[in-house]
Amino acid sequence: MYKKSAAVYVAGVGVVSAIGNNTAHCLQSLENETAGIGNITSLNTIHKNTLPVAAVQLSNQQLAAVTGLPASASRTALLGMMAAREAWQDAGVSNQTGLRTGFISANSVGGMDKTEDFFASFLKDKNSGRLHDVVNHECGAVTELVADGLGIKNCVTTISTACSSSANSIFFGARLIKHNILDVVVAGGADALTKFTLNGFNTLQILDKEWCQPFDQNRRGLNLGEGAGYLVLVSESVAASIKNKLYCRLSGYSNANDAHHQTASSPEGAGSYAAMKGALELSGLQAKDISYINLHGTGTFNNDISEGTAVQRLFDPHYPKMSSTKAFTGHTLGASGGIEAVFSTLAIKHGIIYPNLRLQTPMQALPFIPETKFQKNIAVDHVLSNSFGFGGNCSSLIFSRI
Amino acid sequence: MKTFIRATGNISPQKTFGQAGLLQELVIQSGNRLRCTEPDYLQYIDAKFIRRMSRIIKMGTAAAMECLQQAGVQNPDAIVMGTAYGCLEDTGIFLKKMVEQNEEMLTPTAFIQSTHNTIGAQIALLLQCHNYNNTFVHRGFSFESALLDAMMLLEENAAATVLAGAADEITDYSHAILSRFGLYKNETISNTELYKNKTKGTIAGEGAAFFLLSNQPSPKDYATLDALHTFYKPAGINEIEQQVQQFLQEQQVALTDIDVLITGNNGDAETDAVYHQLLETIFKNKLAVSYKYLCGEYPTSTAFALWLAASVIKEGNLPAALHTSAASKIRRILIYNHYENIHHSLMLVSAC
Amino acid sequence: MTDLKRQIVEQLNLQHIKPEEIGDDQPLFVEGLGLDSIDALELIVLLQQQYNIKLNNAEDGPKVFQSVRTMAEYIKSHQQA
Numbered sequence: 001m002y003k004k005s006a007a008v009y010v011a012g013v014g015v016v017s018a019i020g021n022n023t024a025h026c027l028q029s030l031e032n033e034t035a036g037i038g039n040i041t042s043l044n045t046i047h048k049n050t051l052p053v054a055a056v057q058l059s060n061q062q063l064a065a066v067t068g069l070p071a072s073a074s075r076t077a078l079l080g081m082m083a084a085r086e087a088w089q090d091a092g093v094s095n096q097t098g099l100r101t102g103f104i105s106a107n108s109v110g111g112m113d114k115t116e117d118f119f120a121s122f123l124k125d126k127n128s129g130r131l132h133d134v135v136n137h138e139c140g141a142v143t144e145l146v147a148d149g150l151g152i153k154n155c156v157t158t159i160s161t162a163c164s165s166s167a168n169s170i171f172f173g174a175r176l177i178k179h180n181i182l183d184v185v186v187a188g189g190a191d192a193l194t195k196f197t198l199n200g201f202n203t204l205q206i207l208d209k210e211w212c213q214p215f216d217q218n219r220r221g222l223n224l225g226e227g228a229g230y231l232v233l234v235s236e237s238v239a240a241s242i243k244n245k246l247y248c249r250l251s252g253y254s255n256a257n258d259a260h261h262q263t264a265s266s267p268e269g270a271g272s273y274a275a276m277k278g279a280l281e282l283s284g285l286q287a288k289d290i291s292y293i294n295l296h297g298t299g300t301f302n303n304d305i306s307e308g309t310a311v312q313r314l315f316d317p318h319y320p321k322m323s324s325t326k327a328f329t330g331h332t333l334g335a336s337g338g339i340e341a342v343f344s345t346l347a348i349k350h351g352i353i354y355p356n357l358r359l360q361t362p363m364q365a366l367p368f369i370p371e372t373k374f375q376k377n378i379a380v381d382h383v384l385s386n387s388f389g390f391g392g393n394c395s396s397l398i399f400s401r402i
Numbered sequence: 403m404k405t406f407i408r409a410t411g412n413i414s415p416q417k418t419f420g421q422a423g424l425l426q427e428l429v430i431q432s433g434n435r436l437r438c439t440e441p442d443y444l445q446y447i448d449a450k451f452i453r454r455m456s457r458i459i460k461m462g463t464a465a466a467m468e469c470l471q472q473a474g475v476q477n478p479d480a481i482v483m484g485t486a487y488g489c490l491e492d493t494g495i496f497l498k499k500m501v502e503q504n505e506e507m508l509t510p511t512a513f514i515q516s517t518h519n520t521i522g523a524q525i526a527l528l529l530q531c532h533n534y535n536n537t538f539v540h541r542g543f544s545f546e547s548a549l550l551d552a553m554m555l556l557e558e559n560a561a562a563t564v565l566a567g568a569a570d571e572i573t574d575y576s577h578a579i580l581s582r583f584g585l586y587k588n589e590t591i592s593n594t595e596l597y598k599n600k601t602k603g604t605i606a607g608e609g610a611a612f613f614l615l616s617n618q619p620s621p622k623d624y625a626t627l628d629a630l631h632t633f634y635k636p637a638g639i640n641e642i643e644q645q646v647q648q649f650l651q652e653q654q655v656a657l658t659d660i661d662v663l664i665t666g667n668n669g670d671a672e673t674d675a676v677y678h679q680l681l682e683t684i685f686k687n688k689l690a691v692s693y694k695y696l697c698g699e700y701p702t703s704t705a706f707a708l709w710l711a712a713s714v715i716k717e718g719n720l721p722a723a724l725h726t727s728a729a730s731k732i733r734r735i736l737i738y739n740h741y742e743n744i745h746h747s748l749m750l751v752s753a754c
Numbered sequence: 755m756t757d758l759k760r761q762i763v764e765q766l767n768l769q770h771i772k773p774e775e776i777g778d779d780q781p782l783f784v785e786g787l788g789l790d791s792i793d794a795l796e797l798i799v800l801l802q803q804q805y806n807i808k809l810n811n812a813e814d815g816p817k818v819f820q821s822v823r824t825m826a827e828y829i830k831s832h833q834q835a
Binding site: 002004045046047108110115116119120122123126127131134135138139140141143144148153154155156157158159160161162168172175176179195196199200201202203204255256257258259260261262263270271274389390391392393 | 454481486487488496497498500501502504505506508509510513514516517518519520522523524526527529530531532533534535536537538539540541543544547551554557558575578579582583632634635
């Protein structure tokens with residue numbers, strides 16, 4: 001039975017990104033205003049010295065040592081396990097029996113980091129290339145490596161809607177709780193840097209050769225990043241049993257499609273506007289109730305003006321504080337919704353606002369300016385987190401103080 | 403709340419697309435790779451858009467368009483689909499160029515078309531549909547997850563109509579790689595002989611099937627999708643039996659109320675053992691029809707199974723070409739499938 | 755320009771158009787052939803692959819790709835001897 005008014009709480013968070021190997025580490029970097037962007041070191045690519053990326057500062061061996069997955073596993077699984085495990089342990093519900101638990105994950109290209117190595121051999125000879133490298137190529141196979149590692153099996157699935165993937169997995173998880181199908185859901189996403197995505201984005205000419213500057217008048221594009229972010233969502237009754245540890249509520253969410261172009265967003269940000277508006281409507285909040293917007297803010301010419309225009313249409317004249325944390329973490333694609341959801345819940349818990357790094361010249365077309373300094377002791381009651389992707393897939397989440 | 407199946411669109415290795423009758427004659431193919439019987443896509447998609455669509459995008463889009471046309475719906479309230487492999491052709495093309503051209507002079511089209519959500523996104527683009535749009539990419543649960551999402555949307559009243567479907571393709575590369583995993587038959591047989599030899603392996607299949615689901619009845623409804631249940635990596639045959647029985651109990655349906663079972667045996671001796679065991683125990687004496695000899699084995703084949711179940715209920719009986727028939731009008735079908743004994747799913751489909 | 759038209763049709767997979775149907779001065783983008791930003795990127799690769807010309811400034815794109823004639827003129831003036 002579906003209960004629309006059922007509250008869904010965030011009981012645990014876990015994250016790994018270029019700015020930290022866990023939640024505490026990331027928070028430190030956010031406060032110190034230290035971005036995780038740098039030269040490519042791990043990928044063997046011709047773009048090694050031209051395209052900056054935001055890579056997680058752990059090798060596959062190191063990730064394997066912490067997570068217990070084999071070092072030969074896809075980096076996407078390793079990163080996913082790193083963050084999912086942290087969230088799962090943080091929630092502290094694993095000791096309870098009889099809870100219907102799900103793992104709803106997301107990624108954009110599954111185990112492609114291993115597949116692209118396989119392909120080099122396979123193309124020369126159809127019988128060469130290690131099968132072990134492609135056995136977990138599928139998006140869902142990567143998810144299962146983590147689900148199996150956590151021992152979750154009541155409901156395991158994967159969403160892939162480009163950059164909005166893990167925002168969609170989070171609210172799909174929340175709906176499963178509202179429908180009384182599950183009691184606990186670990187939801188979010190992961191993505192590792194791959195030559196496939198690096199080259200793919202490069203063909204679209206939307207990568208910045210310098211460190212990206214989201215929402216800057218002179219922005220040049222995005223920097224690709226990698227990482228994973230997960231929330232542990234729980235039902236009202238589970239929340240009651242762990243009262244001290246709750247972070248916030250997931251009070252609103254929405255998924256809309258821009259239906260404008262395969263990769264570009266409409267100038268007026270139709271999809272973005274619809275997603276943000278839908279999330280507000282569900283939460284019962286007004287635009288002016290939002291304390292902080294974690295912008296999608298990739299730093300591309302197109303996204304930032306499109307998203308900015310949609311924000312203007314919805315929020316004028318009450319602009320909340322806002323920033324894009326992609327200036328810290330790069331664009332983590334399938335993981336971005338999850339990582340930024342973690343940052344959003346932390347903003348509420350700790351009363352903090354993140355800066356939009358490297359903003360030198362505000363966009364002339366927009367009547368607002370993102371925050372440029374880290375702030376604390378702020379009353380952060382409601383946070384809106386945006387994730388807009390290729391294929392016009394736009395999703396927004398709203399987190400609220402309990 | 404009931405989920406009504408108002409319309410379907412199915413491109414498969416059989417003549418299932420835009421046909422007057424249900425499986426009036428079977429398409430027989432030889433070998434371990436079944437190919438879809440494809441329509442003239444220009445009938446469904448403007449030439450201007452077709453140029454940027456790979457085969458699987460065309461398949462998915464045409465199946466979706468046919469379904470919407472049948473339903474008389476121009477703008478569904480949501481589009482949800484599942485694909486386990488995504489857009490393999492373009493993934494292969496981009497990888498090949500990346501390797502052979504050493505990352506130089508790569509073109510964007512193949513990359514854009516390779517992303518898993520491209521099919522769903524393309525449908526939305528053609529329809530100018532700004533509503534909810536989601537794509538699940540979870541192996542043998544990809545279609546089931548999409549159905550679950552659709553059913554939840556309908557129950558929430560967040561949507562009154564949902565276009566739900568799945569698509570998966572075989573490409574030369576994918577078939578070569580999957581073959582190396584020993585998935586397919588070594589001997590050359592025709593699909594109609596799939597269950598004859600009790601040997602290892604199955605035959606590869608592909609297809610794109612869409613359904614227009616609604617929480618409101620309409621005069622043209624095929625059937626209702628009453629319930630859906632999935633379970634992952636069951637401990638053994640006992641758990642499988644338990645899951646099936648619990649599913650039926652929750653639906654307050656007895657096995658005697660089921661007229662036909664549609665089962666996912668795929669010809670592989672080892673994994674088909676599950677079906678054989680169930681047919682000797684809880685499914686004993688039930689009229690059971692296998693479907694994978696018609697469409698082949700692939701992670702989203704249950705979309706074909708659902709199409710078959712809904713179509714059979716609409717007709718009232720099994721098509722003559724399947725060489726099996728029920729004694730009386732078929733009003734309730736239970737679909738049970740597993741993919742590699744990892745992903746198990748149950749669907750209950752009834753007459754309206 | 756005949757060769758160029760054929761290359762454009764191939765690169766952009768313009769299945770429904772024959773090379774000879776493209777007018778020499780017909781606008782390629784927005785109206786006319788109705789090409790978009792992704793096609794522009796494809797044409798940049800075409801210039802590189804077929805004519806070894808690198809379009810250094812992507813912003814020049816709209817001017818260069820205005821029509822088959824402007825493309826041909828650009829190629830002629832930039833082609834290595």
